[in-house]
Amino acid sequence: MSFVYSYTIRLSDTDAAGVVYFANILTIFHEAYEEFLATEGIDLNGLIQEGSVALPIARCSLNCLKPLVCGDRVLVNLALQSLRDRGFELSYEVVAQSDPKIISARGSTRHVCIDPQKRLKVALPKQIARSLQSLPRAVEQ
Amino acid sequence: MSFVYSYTIRLSDTDAAGVVYFANILTIFHEAYEEFLATEGIDLNGLIQEGSVALPIARCSLNCLKPLVCGDRVLVNLALQSLRDRGFELSYEVVAQSDPKIISARGSTRHVCIDPQKRLKVALPKQIARSLQSLPRAVEQ
Amino acid sequence: MSFVYSYTIRLSDTDAAGVVYFANILTIFHEAYEEFLATEGIDLNGLIQEGSVALPIARCSLNCLKPLVCGDRVLVNLALQSLRDRGFELSYEVVAQSDPKIISARGSTRHVCIDPQKRLKVALPKQIARSLQSLPRAVEQ
């Protein structure tokens, strides 16, 4: 099953150079991930409030290929790069809604599953692992 | 004609107090305004690139009524508070998608129409004035 | 005692129109308030973690007088507009470091003191009230 997130670039995403500020592309990646979790019935805010498990990002990377401007309509394609007992890595591709061959950005986020109080790694909840396995597999870069 | 914008609260909208950081609600207001312009066929980025007209915010206000958390699905109701030769004021109401009687925030933005090079007030383009007139009227606060 | 916060406008504060995105000025106001609390020995993160008291913003307003660009060095003058048992209102003025008569923005934030679990108003801690009283008084607008 593929997961695709629709997004419109907003003025607040841009900077004085006229295009999207680089770090905001990572925020758009994370929005796609949040929407994926919601679609799978996983309540991120509930997990945070409960305080038993957190999924912070240990590492991320971003390649900017084509600048995006305010008003651009894009799709974010989400894929699973790796899944381990205590974490996972997702990859993202931002393409134009008008032409999916126009790729604006690619990147990845590596998440670790931790106990947020002790900040120690713990096993990834089964429901989350199962949901992630439904994603298309990314070729390891 | 009423204009309603759908939005989902993202983790990046929140802060360590667990709820949406206040200034981000104004950004959500502005997104609703941007989507309204796009729906009316007004190309905000085109206007900025052209450099003949800009619509900066001269004044804004925000009332926070009920905190919002990551994952909340809201609607933003847009209304026209006033329309003048060289500017306009919009009002916003953020309500829960599940129950529009639950109001999270209210506020307004007052825009002036300027020549961005000279930073002097100029007449609002007719197409924008016409589009704004299609919005429901807000009671002046 | 006056409290003045120094700040440099960053690229991430700006948008494609070339100047600071309006909502980010409110974030700069809040930074000044955070630095004031830190200077007074009040640990905002400690308060949040403890969970006994929170100081959310119930209302804010902003007047934009002169646009700011990336690299601008500004001062934020903080003043106390009102102090009540269960809340307070601060006012802010952003001026150029090179010439304090050049005012870029003015605004205010009204904070309520609440029990964050019950979301009910509670008395403002005495240490915070005392610190706020050390600020210059703003004329009520």
Next chain:
Amino acid sequence: MSFVYSYTIRLSDTDAAGVVYFANILTIFHEAYEEFLATEGIDLNGLIQEGSVALPIARCSLNCLKPLVCGDRVLVNLALQSLRDRGFELSYEVVAQSDPKIISARGSTRHVCIDPQKRLKVALPKQIARSLQSLPRAVEQ
């Protein structure tokens, strides 16, 4: 010559998980880079306004080692990873002001020098190349 940027974590940098939102660390990296340029007398906003040269980020990466909370005082150590005719790569390390052995984050940004109108690579201005050469060299990772 080493370049060190002082920064205080703000509430707006954090998210509901209680710590700094990952993408905001990249924004802090970029602030350090902006301050370095300013120190070297390079006017980033002037370059953007002039429109002859832009230095967008083609690639960035981030490793999060230790979470940061609101109020934390950090230093960002800037180093030059590589310098080419038409671009450069910087590396960053975020450490605690109280103890520089406590490393919170490491990362890098790769910039390309372009003509912003044509979006084609051009030679890096000599003044910028010279300034970058004054930075300590990072070991290629």
